[in-house]
Amino acid sequence: MFDLLTAYIREGRIHLDKTRFRDILATYHDPCNYGRKAERIFGHGFYDEPRWILSQCMENWVDVYPTRDSQYCCGGGGGALTTGYNAERIFYGRKKMDQIRATGASMVVVPCHSCHGQLNAIKAEYGMADLVVKYLWELVADCLIMNR
Amino acid sequence: MTSPESISMNDLNAARFQSWPFDQNHCLTCAMCSSSCPVSGIDGFDPRKIIRMVSMGLEHPLIESRWPWICTMCGKCEHVCPSGVHIPDVIRNIRSLRDREKVPGILHKGLAAALKTGNNLGLPKDDFIFILEDVADEIAQEPGFEGFSVPIDKKDANILTTIHNKLVNTHTEDLKHWWKIFYAAEESWTIPSENWEGTNWGMFTGDDPAMKVMVGRIADNMARLDAKNLLWPE
Numbered sequence: 001m002f003d004l005l006t007a008y009i010r011e012g013r014i015h016l017d018k019t020r021f022r023d024i025l026a027t028y029h030d031p032c033n034y035g036r037k038a039e040r041i042f043g044h045g046f047y048d049e050p051r052w053i054l055s056q057c058m059e060n061w062v063d064v065y066p067t068r069d070s071q072y073c074c075g076g077g078g079g080a081l082t083t084g085y086n087a088e089r090i091f092y093g094r095k096k097m098d099q100i101r102a103t104g105a106s107m108v109v110v111p112c113h114s115c116h117g118q119l120n121a122i123k124a125e126y127g128m129a130d131l132v133v134k135y136l137w138e139l140v141a142d143c144l145i146m147n148r
Numbered sequence: 149m150t151s152p153e154s155i156s157m158n159d160l161n162a163a164r165f166q167s168w169p170f171d172q173n174h175c176l177t178c179a180m181c182s183s184s185c186p187v188s189g190i191d192g193f194d195p196r197k198i199i200r201m202v203s204m205g206l207e208h209p210l211i212e213s214r215w216p217w218i219c220t221m222c223g224k225c226e227h228v229c230p231s232g233v234h235i236p237d238v239i240r241n242i243r244s245l246r247d248r249e250k251v252p253g254i255l256h257k258g259l260a261a262a263l264k265t266g267n268n269l270g271l272p273k274d275d276f277i278f279i280l281e282d283v284a285d286e287i288a289q290e291p292g293f294e295g296f297s298v299p300i301d302k303k304d305a306n307i308l309t310t311i312h313n314k315l316v317n318t319h320t321e322d323l324k325h326w327w328k329i330f331y332a333a334e335e336s337w338t339i340p341s342e343n344w345e346g347t348n349w350g351m352f353t354g355d356d357p358a359m360k361v362m363v364g365r366i367a368d369n370m371a372r373l374d375a376k377n378l379l380w381p382e
Contacts, residue, residue, distance in 0.1 A: 001381050005329070014335040035341075036223040049213035072186060073222030078239075079352025082221045088218045092187050111310050111345075113382055137381070141325035144332050146292025 001111065002034075002049035005140055009056050016056050016143040024132075026061040027105035028054055029096070029119070030071040031112035045069060050111055050136055057143045061109075064099035072096050075111075076118020090122050097126040111136040154204065164205030168241060170234040175199045181225035181235055187218050195225045195235050201312045202238055207245070215251050216242045244354025248290055251353050259349040266365065267345040268313045277341060279316045282324050287331075296331055301373060302338035308375035309339055310346030310366060326381070337379075340369040346382030 008014045028051060039045030047068045054061055064071070075092030083089075096119070100108055108131060110116050119133045134142075165172065181195040182188045188195070192216045201210050210216070221236035229235065259267040261367050265271070277300060284298040301303065307330075313322045330337045343365035350359030370378060 001221060001379060004379065007245075008329065008333045010284065012209070013335075015332075032222040032224075034226075036227055039255070040226070043270070045317040059241055069227060070180075070224075073220050074381055075186065075220060076234075077257050078220035080218075082253045082255050083217050083256065083350075084215065088187065088190050091190065092218075092220065095186050113314070117314070120232060135322065137329060138325040144292075144328060146332060148206065 001137070002046050002053065005053050005137065006049060009053065015145040016140065017145050018056070018058060018143070019105070020143050021058045021139075022060060024058070024060065024107050025105045026054070026058060026107040026109055026134075027064055027100055027103045028061065028067075028102050029064070029074060029100075029108055029110045029115055030067055031110065032071075032073050032077055033113050034111060035071060035097070036069050039069060050109075053136060053140065054109055057139050062103050062105065064096075064103055064130070072099060074115045074118045075122070078112045081114060081117055081121070089118070090125050093118060093122045094126065095120065097118065097128060100131065101126070106130065107132040107134055109136050109139055149362045155209075159206050159208060161205030161207065162203065164207050167239065168202070170237045170241075171232055172199050172202045172238055174205065174231040175233055176231055178230065180228045180230065181233075183220075183318060184224045184228045186222075186224075190218055191215065195219070198242070199233055199235060199238065199258070202242075211245045214252070216240075237264065240351075242354075243352070244356070246354075248353075248355075249258060254379045255349050255353050256355075258347075259353060261353065262347075262349070263358055263361060264347050266343040268347060268349065269317055271313070271316060273341055273355050276344070279320060280323070280339065283320050284301050284327070287327060290291055293328065293331055296327070299338045302336075304374050305336045305338035307335060307337040307377050307379050308370055308373060309337060309379040311339060311344045312346045326379075338373060338375060340373065343369055344378055346380055348382075 013101045034046040072095040075089050080089045116133055123131045179196050185195050217237045219239050221239050223236050225235045261270045262268045280298045287293045288296040348359055348362045
């Protein structure tokens with residue numbers, strides 16, 4: 001998925017408007033499966049690729065801390081969105097929400113369906129109802145320049 | 149589960165999980181895992197305790213506990229473990245031992261529906277195609293995407309993509325992002341009309357045979373349509 005988007009951009013098959021979100025500060029969340037899990041199972045964690053793609057869409061973004069292989073899980077993985085243990089799941093996400101809040105970002109970009117669902121589901125619980133949770137590929141689609 | 153006051157000696161069976169290849173017996177009880185885990189403390193949950201219970205073969209307390217289901221198998225514990233204990237794999241294998249009817253929430257029900265119908269929702273093929281074409285019509289009305297259509301069951305495509313069930317249920321707007329990118333890149337792509345489900349809840353319930361069936365169906369779609377690459381964003 002990252003490789004495909006990277007190829008589209010590098011080969012000039014898609015063109016992106018970096019000014020579209022110039023007034024927005026964003027941050028990025030590393031999903032466990034593309035990071036730690038991929039690193040262990042496939043020998044490569046996808047940390048740099050999504051950040052490069054993000055940088056092709058916008059210049060104004062900052063990382064949370066800690067990140068990459070030391071990141072905190074959003075709390076929505078491993079089927080947690082569907083077990084019915086909702087109070088526990090919301091509690092789980094507190095560290096991630098603290099991280100996002102500390103960046104001052106109004107948008108968090110994620111490349112994972114579970115993380116996207118979890119962050120959207122819990123943001124109001126942590127007083128961040130206005131936080132925009134955006135798929136990485138949604139950001140790319142939003143920045144597409146058509147009819148060149 | 150609350151921590152029991154005492155453990156019956158009859159429950160101790162150090163041989164029970166000896167065959168598990170997750171280095172669980174190399175645990176140093178240092179508690180790095182416990183300190184790293186965002187849900188340590190809920191109901192007394194603690195990854196170190198789980199690893200010790202596995203070493204002691206406390207099968208029934210482990211299976212009945214909701215601890216393995218509160219954990220998201222995020223791997224932070226494993227990442228900091230100085231002994232390389234594969235804690236998320238241990239968790240998943242404990243999950244696999246639970247009676248399928250007692251798997252919490254909708255996990256097993258969704259998986260059972262997927263095995264029976266090809267997707268977690270039990271969505272019929274005609275309804276699926278209707279939703280895809282409806283969303284495609286909406287895209288075609290946006291400036292720059294004139295003439296857009298969704299290629300269902302197209303042979304020899306460069307990319308075959310799976311679909312997350314929520315995108316044909318409550319989040320149809322989110323179908324559009326990849327489709328627009330494909331259109332802009334002039335990609336050759338397709339979506340299979342059957343067995344399109346991208347989630348694989350056997351991964352979460354520890355059900356390897358079910359997982360294999362779901363993956364096999366995607367492989368079958370690749371072969372049936374002679375697709376060159378698979379995009380599996382789930």
